[in-house]
Amino acid sequence: MTKDKHELITGGMQFFGQMSASATHEIKNTLAIINESAGLLEDLSMMAETNPPLSPARVNDISQRVKRQVVRADLVVRKLNRFSHSVDRQTQITDLEKTVCFVLDLASRLIEMQGVVVKVIPPLSHIRVDTNLFYLENMIWKAIETACLAAKEKKQVKISFGTDADTPSIWFSMETVKDNLMDDLFGSKEDDVLLAYLNISIKKNKENNGFCLLWPKRF
């Protein structure tokens, strides 16, 4: 195995681990709520032996709480399952906006932890590229994570898409960025290997506090 391939696979595994850890943490939170709700029902039924009878409304309220958590956990499991299938094919035709929205959904908890609001401006028409879906998701997450880290004060990140259909691009812009941070964005060996594998380059735009993932011009 070449050094670059090793770097690519290791980075991919870290990404997979990060997303899985976040999803399983959320599932654990839903299980904790279900556990406490069951415990509360047990407590209330014990109390009902000596105190006034347990109100049906109270039981219904707890039952609805459990149902909400089952729906929540089901959504997380669906996301994780879809993510796991990203590795099914070496390359596939992939819609950029849909992939960005999926990564945002998958990593919503991690983004929320940083207190950043991310807004997606949809493109006028679908932009599709033939690529490896898993590593594209990996690159998009790196870009989102970098933008969230760079955003300061208002902590807002806007994601938009280039208008030139022959040169696909995804733009990440922040209202304000931390001083000098724009110079240091990307540039690690791992970033370079991933970008080269996906045939993407990074274009920085200091004036607009942003950067983009840029695909080569199609002929």
Added chain:
Amino acid sequence: MKQAYQTLNVSKKNSIELSLKILLVDDEKEFVLTLSERLQIRDMWTAVVFDGKSALDLIHTDAPEVMIIDLKMPVIDGIDVLKQVKQTKPEIEVIVLTGHGSEQDKKKCMGLGAFAYMQKPVDIDLLSKSLKKALEKIKANKSPVI
């Protein structure tokens, strides 16, 4: 001023007879409100906040004896809350209750002075035992040395 800490005090069956003020800090609202109600059923006085900043504000106005905190919370996480509590109010005992339980996190929290480190979902009896031990430690620290 509205009383921050409340109890149900309706059943003696589950009571562990604690006159203990407990502050629960977790951004999972349904979890923390349900856990709070269950502790109140066990005759404990509880208050609930949903973020680290509110917790740090409350310990300066109406300090609890024990805090139960989650680790992963937006903006100020549980580790930062633990650090600040131990720096400013070291007499408060902190129980970390998290769904994200790595050995590394546990080591870090215990090193920062946490009283206990527990995993979600938690057994209420184990949590109650831990709270009782925390109370015993607080009482022992308060009793005069002869």
